[in-house]
Amino acid sequence: MTRSYSFLVNPTSGGGTAPRVVVPVARRLREAGAAVEVTYTSSAADVPPLVKAAVAAGSVVVAVGGDGMLSSVAGEVARAGGVLAVLPAGRGNDFVRQLDLPADADAQVRLLETGEPRPIDLLAVTGGAExxxxxxxxxxxxxxxxxxxxxxxxxxxxxxxxxxxxxxxxxxxxxxxxxxxxxxxxxxxxxxxxxxxxxxxxxxxxxxxxxxxxxxxxxxxxxxxxxxxxxxxxxxxxxxxxxxxxxxxxxxxxxxxxxxxxxxxxxxxxxxxxxxxxxxxxxxxxxxxxxxxxxxxxxxxxxxx
CATH class of the missing domain: 2.60.200.40 (Tumour Suppressor Smad4)
Structure with a gap:
């Protein structure tokens, strides 16, 4: 069964590189017959409802941006019980470096299409709201x-x-x-x-x-x-x-x-x-x-x- 994808893109990440990163990957997935939705937002307040809707629709949620964007999306995907993916487009991209994820579009598409979800740990921080x-x-x-x-x-x-x-x-x-x-x-x-x-x-x-x-x-x-x-x-x-x-x-x-x-x-x-x-x-x-x-x-x- 072909996966569907919901890309959440921070357009300001990496000095504005995120849109250039997402376009070729989204195009290749659509050409392969996948349902792809791309949403641009730089507001953290937008992330929870967007993630909930994507997970409810059965889509893989793809964070496109830096480590901050990935973190905010990962937490919401965890709470919603969905599947997360990432396209690095920030200044640091340190979590992607840790996982040694691919940087070229062809390899990223292959991972999105055929990669198997693996459980990843997160940190829960409390000093007020979690x-x-x-x-x-x-x-x-x-x-x-x-x-x-x-x-x-x-x-x-x-x-x-x-x-x-x-x-x-x-x-x-x-x-x-x-x-x-x-x-x-x-x-x-x-x-x-x-x-x-x-x-x-x-x-x-x-x-x-x-x-x-x-x-x-x-x-x-x-x-x-x-x-x-x-x-x-x-x-x-x-x-x-x-x-x-x-x-x-x-x-x-x-x-x-x-x-x-x-x-x-x-x-x-x-x-x-x-x-x-x-x-x-x-x-x-x-x-x-x-x-x-x-x-x-x-x-x-x-x-x-």
């Missing part, structure tokens, strides 16, 4: 870098992440971090003087930074990577190690694995530490009285991958 995240949640200097990336549209795409990262590291502030991790070994508590903390389902973030090299998206575990506070120049010098994952061997890096983690902390002046998830702002890290909790949801969404 948010489902595909890739990672991060707090501290990397969240600050994410804010700078979102203001860097005047730069060429390949420079936006490196420039934002160096700018964030050059002005970062350390913070006191409390971590409570639940896993097979029970409950672990730790305190850190940190530059950042990352809760990862996928190993990559920040346009190719291999922040959690042991992370796997269907292993039923989340990885917590804490980078301890250090001098600004030391952090900048060690940045290249994060691209190949060798930073985890440094004494300043702690890697934990479990199923549920609660994190909290503030800067020395009591101000909030910024948080982000898959390239989008997520508020703040939270305090001891109102922490951020991230729980793994094993096999939460079925994905063509």
């Amino acid at each position: 948010v489902l995240v595909a890739g990672s949640v991060y707090c501290g200097v990397d969240a600050r870098a994410g804010e700078l990336v979102n203001r860097s549209h005047w730069l060429p795409s390949k420079l936006q992440y490196p420039v934002a990262t160096v700018r964030a590291l050059a002005t970062y502030r350390p913070f006191d971090l409390a971590v409570t991790l639940e896993g097979d070994d029970g409950v672990q508590h730790s305190q850190h003087r940190a530059a950042c903390v990352v809760v990862a389902n996928s190993g990559y973030y920040g346009k190719g930074v291999h922040i959690a090299p042991s992370a796997v998206v269907d292993d039923g575990a989340l990885d917590v990577v804490v980078i301890e506070a250090a001098g600004r120049l030391d952090l900048i010098r060690s940045l290249p190690k994060a691209y190949d994952g060798s930073h985890v061997a440094l004494d300043e890096v702690t890697v934990l694995r479990g199923r549920r983690v609660t994190i909290s902390g503030t800067y020395d002046d009591g101000s909030a530490v910024p948080a982000g998830a898959d390239g989008e702002p997520l508020g703040s890290l939270g305090t001891a009285a109102d922490p951020l909790t991230v729980e793994l949801r094993p096999g939460a969404v079925r994905m063509l991958a």
Whole structure:
């Protein structure tokens, strides 16, 4: 039986590249006899009703955009019990990098037509309303870098992440971090003087930074990577190690694995530490009285991958 597809396209992703990505794939699928619907939207509020309608119609929901678009669509597809696919068209495309999905249109069409859905884990984030995240949640200097990336549209795409990262590291502030991790070994508590903390389902973030090299998206575990506070120049010098994952061997890096983690902390002046998830702002890290909790949801969404 021929599949039907509902493409949800963020037209602003990747500096406007998303429409150019979706058109040849949608055309090939239509030529093969598939029913294809393409909807353009840059509003997160549009995603839930569009996903519900597509899943109810029996269509594969295809997210076309960056990691933020993928995350928002994945959560809704998981809730609706549908099947998810992705066409990368963002600046980072880190979840696609983790899954090693094809980048050329012919291979993408083959995957959409013949790929078998596989269960993929998601992260459930609570610190208010629950948010489902595909890739990672991060707090501290990397969240600050994410804010700078979102203001860097005047730069060429390949420079936006490196420039934002160096700018964030050059002005970062350390913070006191409390971590409570639940896993097979029970409950672990730790305190850190940190530059950042990352809760990862996928190993990559920040346009190719291999922040959690042991992370796997269907292993039923989340990885917590804490980078301890250090001098600004030391952090900048060690940045290249994060691209190949060798930073985890440094004494300043702690890697934990479990199923549920609660994190909290503030800067020395009591101000909030910024948080982000898959390239989008997520508020703040939270305090001891109102922490951020991230729980793994094993096999939460079925994905063509």
